[in-house]
Amino acid sequence: MTETSPSHFDVVVVGGGPAGYGAALAASSAGKSVALVEAEDLGGTCLHRGCIPAKHFLEAASVVRSIGDAARFGINVLDLSVDFEATQAAKALLVNGIATGLAKLLKTRKVVLVAGHGRLLGPGQVEVASVDGTRALSAESIILAPGSVPRSLEALPIDERRMVNSDGFLNLKAIPPRVAIVGGGAIGCEFASLLSDLGASVTILEGLPRLLAGCDVDVSRLITRSFTKRGIGVQVNAMVTGQQPSATGGTILNLGDDSTVEVDLVVVSVGRVPKTTGLLAESVHLEMDDQGAILVDDQQQTSLPGVYAVGDVVAGRPQLAHVGFAEALVAVGALAGTPLPPVNYEAIPWAIYCHPEIAYLGLTEAQAVARGIPVTVKKDPIGGNSRAQIMGETDGFAKIICETKADGAAGRVLGVHLVGPRATEQLSGPSLAVNLGLEAEEIANFLAPHPSLSETYGETLLALTGRGLHVH
Numbered sequence: 001m002t003e004t005s006p007s008h009f010d011v012v013v014v015g016g017g018p019a020g021y022g023a024a025l026a027a028s029s030a031g032k033s034v035a036l037v038e039a040e041d042l043g044g045t046c047l048h049r050g051c052i053p054a055k056h057f058l059e060a061a062s063v064v065r066s067i068g069d070a071a072r073f074g075i076n077v078l079d080l081s082v083d084f085e086a087t088q089a090a091k092a093l094l095v096n097g098i099a100t101g102l103a104k105l106l107k108t109r110k111v112v113l114v115a116g117h118g119r120l121l122g123p124g125q126v127e128v129a130s131v132d133g134t135r136a137l138s139a140e141s142i143i144l145a146p147g148s149v150p151r152s153l154e155a156l157p158i159d160e161r162r163m164v165n166s167d168g169f170l171n172l173k174a175i176p177p178r179v180a181i182v183g184g185g186a187i188g189c190e191f192a193s194l195l196s197d198l199g200a201s202v203t204i205l206e207g208l209p210r211l212l213a214g215c216d217v218d219v220s221r222l223i224t225r226s227f228t229k230r231g232i233g234v235q236v237n238a239m240v241t242g243q244q245p246s247a248t249g250g251t252i253l254n255l256g257d258d259s260t261v262e263v264d265l266v267v268v269s270v271g272r273v274p275k276t277t278g279l280l281a282e283s284v285h286l287e288m289d290d291q292g293a294i295l296v297d298d299q300q301q302t303s304l305p306g307v308y309a310v311g312d313v314v315a316g317r318p319q320l321a322h323v324g325f326a327e328a329l330v331a332v333g334a335l336a337g338t339p340l341p342p343v344n345y346e347a348i349p350w351a352i353y354c355h356p357e358i359a360y361l362g363l364t365e366a367q368a369v370a371r372g373i374p375v376t377v378k379k380d381p382i383g384g385n386s387r388a389q390i391m392g393e394t395d396g397f398a399k400i401i402c403e404t405k406a407d408g409a410a411g412r413v414l415g416v417h418l419v420g421p422r423a424t425e426q427l428s429g430p431s432l433a434v435n436l437g438l439e440a441e442e443i444a445n446f447l448a449p450h451p452s453l454s455e456t457y458g459e460t461l462l463a464l465t466g467r468g469l470h471v472h
């Protein structure tokens with residue numbers, strides 16, 4: 001069926017991931033009539049193939065670790081085994097529940113869901129193709145939020161059997177005995193960590209000189225040490241040049257130094273690329289970078305009037321769900337004539353849920369030094385933190401980077417890097433400090449409850465002012 005008369009809305013959003021549904025909710029709250037076009041699953045990568053399934057498995061991994069540690073508390077566990085199909089079923093239940101809740105929320109806010117593939121025909125015009133035919137939508141403003149897909153490597157073709165990307169990994173039916181993770185970024189490290197806890201023998205192959213190259217170097221060092229202690233193989237400067245099937249049905253990976261690694265499964269985790277295939281009619285020319293990501297100004301406006309872009313598809317921005325939410329609010333503020341300050345990309349919170357967990361925001365020490373900023377840095381281990389000792393998780397630290405003031409004292413907090421149990425849940429305080437440009441002295445006297453994991457951050461701040469109790 002082809003509908004010829006266009007349905008008109010104030011705003012049409014293309015893509016129903018966090019950035020897209022966030023934009024739809026924000027536009028609805030701003031009193032706009034909104035259509036949200038989604039080709040596959042409402043909730044996008046984050047809900048179906050990203051954040052939520054990955055964190056579900058990481059939580060399962062942490063349950064396995066806790067049970068493994070039960071004897072320390074005098075608790076005897078007779079048998080421990082992982083039924084990964086049941087873990088998958090629990091994940092599906094969780095994801096479906098959240099997706100249903102999201103659909104209800106959008107309906108309550110009167111957002112019209114349009115199932116199908118959206119194509120921008122020009123400013124104010126979107127065509128939606130579905131099994132039922134095509135439908136024309138028109139709008140005052142259009143927000144593009146098509147997200148991203150896993151980057152592929154020619155040398156490692158995905159076959160969903162010996163070789164998977166993050167999409168395939170999150171749908172595995174069983175944990176293979178030997179796994180190689182190609183790519184030691186955030187997703188690669190999360191996968192390696194959970195696989196190891198769930199019983200696999202894991203090797204990470206990273207082409208760069210260190211894991212988690214975007215993190216502060218002390219974070220990379222600690223994670224490498226900790227992973228190695230847990231038996232996870234970490235090979236850096238490891239370029240995968242090719243592969244062939246092994247006699248046992250697995251894969252032999254060839255590395256640039258002529259060595260090989262034999263595994264049952266290869267997980268290719270080498271970043272993500274914007275999903276713009278079929279997004280634009282041939283006559284439409286949007287400014288993009290050489291990766292095909294859309295260029296926008298600080299109000300998320302693209303090179304076409306009335307067309308905005310948000311989320312993973314935007315060029316040069318961190319690919320994170322909460323960045324998508326923030327950009328959605330900015331885009332809607334702009335189109336509604338109530339502009340918001342641009343997203344502060346210098347203070348985006350990052351969270352990596354491997355074991356030990358990582359959370360940080362602001363500058364790394366190297367970035368601050370490279371900018372010529374005089375810095376005062378304190379790094380305190382969590383080993384002495386009594387809550388961490390109770391939990392038996394003493395691998396980690398709090399590292400704070402402050403600008404050094406003219407009198408030599410530690411001034412503005414520029415970056416905070418936390419590693420250890422529940423690190424992500426402790427980042428709100430540091431986030432306030434970095435975003436508000438607070439100085440160490442202004443916040444060092446705020447009390448952290450005892451015993452708590454957040455005491456290490458508090459103690460590190462105190463140490464920066466020269467008043468550290470347990471550390472100097």
Ligand SMILES: Cc1cc2nc3c(=O)[nH]c(=O)nc-3n(C[C@H](O)[C@H](O)[C@H](O)COP(=O)(O)OP(=O)(O)OC[C@H]3O[C@@H](n4cnc5c(N)ncnc54)[C@H](O)[C@@H]3O)c2cc1C
Pocket residue numbers: 014015016017018019020021037038039040041042043044045046047049050051052054116117118119145146147148166187275278279310311312313319320321322323324351
């Ligand atoms: C394994 C993994 C773990 C992750 N963990 C985290 C995490 O812990 N925290 C975090 O913040 N981020 C995490 N991310 C990143 C996060 O998932 C993304 O940053 C986020 O989903 C991006 O949101 P988005 O709305 O821009 O795009 P997406 O979530 O990719 O959604 C885009 C949607 O648009 C639809 N679409 C595309 N083109 C069209 C079209 N032409 N017409 C109609 N619909 C279309 C797609 O079907 C999709 O549903 C993770 C990613 C992965 C892969």
